[in-house]
Amino acid sequence: AQKITQTQPGMFVQEKEAVTLDCTYDTSDPSYGLFWYKQPSSGEMIFLIYQGSYDQQNATEGRYSLNFQKARKSANLVISASQLGDSAMYFCAMNFFSGGYNKLIFGAGTRLAVHP
Amino acid sequence: KAGVTQTPRYLIKTRGQQVTLSCSPISGHRSVSWYQQTPGQGLQFLFEYFSETQRNKGNFPGRFSGRQFSNSRSEMNVSTLELGDSALYLCASGQGTGNTIYFGEGSWLTVV
Numbered sequence: 001a002q003k004i005t006q007t008q009p010g011m012f013v014q015e016k017e018a019v020t021l022d023c024t025y026d027t028s029d030p031s032y033g034l035f036w037y038k039q040p041s042s043g044e045m046i047f048l049i050y051q052g053s054y055d056q057q058n059a060t061e062g063r064y065s066l067n068f069q070k071a072r073k074s075a076n077l078v079i080s081a082s083q084l085g086d087s088a089m090y091f092c093a094m095n096f097f098s099g100g101y102n103k104l105i106f107g108a109g110t111r112l113a114v115h116p
Numbered sequence: 117k118a119g120v121t122q123t124p125r126y127l128i129k130t131r132g133q134q135v136t137l138s139c140s141p142i143s144g145h146r147s148v149s150w151y152q153q154t155p156g157q158g159l160q161f162l163f164e165y166f167s168e169t170q171r172n173k174g175n176f177p178g179r180f181s182g183r184q185f186s187n188s189r190s191e192m193n194v195s196t197l198e199l200g201d202s203a204l205y206l207c208a209s210g211q212g213t214g215n216t217i218y219f220g221e222g223s224w225l226t227v228v
Contacts, residue, residue: 033214043204045219052214091159097213101172102147104208104217106159 002027004092006107013082014115020067021077021110023092031097034075035104036066039089048090051075079112087114118143120209120220128226134195137223141188141209145218147171148190150182153204153222162205165190166212194225202227 003026013019025034036048051059051066059066067076075094079086092107121140129135141148149164149172161174165184182192194201204224210217 035217037219042221043206043224044221045206045208047216047218050216093159095213095217102149102164102166102208102210102213102217103161103172103174104149104151104159105161108158 002029002094002096002105004094004105004107006092006110008110009108010111010113012113012115013079015084016081018078018080019082019112021079021090021092021112023075023077023107025073025075025092025094027073027094027096029096029098033095033097034066034068035093035095036064036075036077037091037093038086039091039109041088045091049077082114084114084116087112120207120218122205122207122220122223124223125221126224126226128228129197130228131197131199133197134193135197135225136191136193137205137207137225139190139192139207139209139220141190141207142218145209145211146188147210147212147217148184148188149208149210149217150190150192151206151208152176153206154200154202159206162192197227199227201225 032053034051038046049061065078089109093104147166150162163173184190204222206222207220
């Protein structure tokens with residue numbers, strides 16, 4: 001079964017420190033994409049970073065990096081130098097290339113609180 | 117480049133009524149998908165449209181329907197609203213598999 005697991009319901013971090021949000025997935029499909037989104041209380045789902053299953057290097061986007069360990073089926077998000085504005089829900093998601101669909105499955109999310 | 121636009125942002129409906137939500141994808145994106153987000157069920161896939169054709173459908177009753185127009189704009193409709201349909205409805209836009217998927221701000225639906 002295809003499934004995304006985020007084991008940390010809530011995390012807190014001190015401003016300016018780095019934080020890692022965990023994500024593991026389960027699939028037998030060899031071709032897939034992994035996404036991280038940020039959702040503030042306003043509800044908008046903000047794209048952060050994407051990693052394809054065949055990408056050799058870990059994706060990075062500014063302060064965000066994705067620690068992709070394919071053999072362990074994990075795709076952890078690392079936020080460096082946390083800011084107060086990073087406080088939000090974070091969702092890990094994936095889609096599958098077979099069939100050509102853009103259907104995402106999501107984890108339950110992690111609520112991050114950044115403290116001054 | 118404009119992002120994904122969803123309208124309306126907030127709406128309140130009465131049980132039994134119907135509602136139509138609209139989504140304009142990013143220019144050039146032909147895939148539009150819809151998701152329902154509730155505190156109890158999390159984020160669930162409703163359906164995806166690509167070039168006016170429904171490619172995939174989630175496990176929702178027939179009261180939930182959608183369509184896509186030739187300009188890639190999409191609408192979803194919920195008929196005979198129930199209290200449990202109260203949710204945040206999110207629209208996502210993409211170019212195809214293997215590419216980034218972007219979301220709109222969502223439409224908050226409250227059914228009373």
